[in-house]
Amino acid sequence: MKTQSEVVKRLEQFGVKPSLQRIAIMGYLMDNFVHPTVDTVFSGLSASIPTLSKTTVYNTLKLLARQGAVLELNIDDKNLRYDANIFRHAHFRCKQCGSVHDVPVGSFEALNVKSAGELVITESQLYYKGYCGRCKAEANKKAAEEAEEEEAANADPCRLQP
16 A cells, blocks of 8 residues: 555656645555546545545546546546556456456557657557456356357257258
8 A cells, every 4th residue: 555655756746736635546546456437436435535526536537647647548438447557558458347457568669650750659558358367267158158059059950951
């Protein structure tokens, strides 16, 4: 768990004036590497800060992202997610459970766009989608069941033969 001074230092490093709510939100992100949504952060903090509003959480996360203190992820079709890990890395989102995980990458320079011309790239996000280890078994089971159903339907003796 990050100390309050570590959280304040991080905010100040990115030009964000510390307040009770900002410290709590940044601390939550630094302690919870689950790539939370606005709702997740609000739910996680509202019990300890009863005066916290969802609007404050939303505005604070937007400010932190704009200042570069956190990453704003578009990996989820329904919600933006936030990541306190601002070092270069990719993200993986499970298609079944929706969990988001950090994926280390060797170098984004290896993915450089060689024909960028006069474009100035200021941000890049690399996303992978698939099934996490926990959901992989369930997805394999579903695929096997579907294959069995198809095989059974094709083996139906009542089926008309051409």
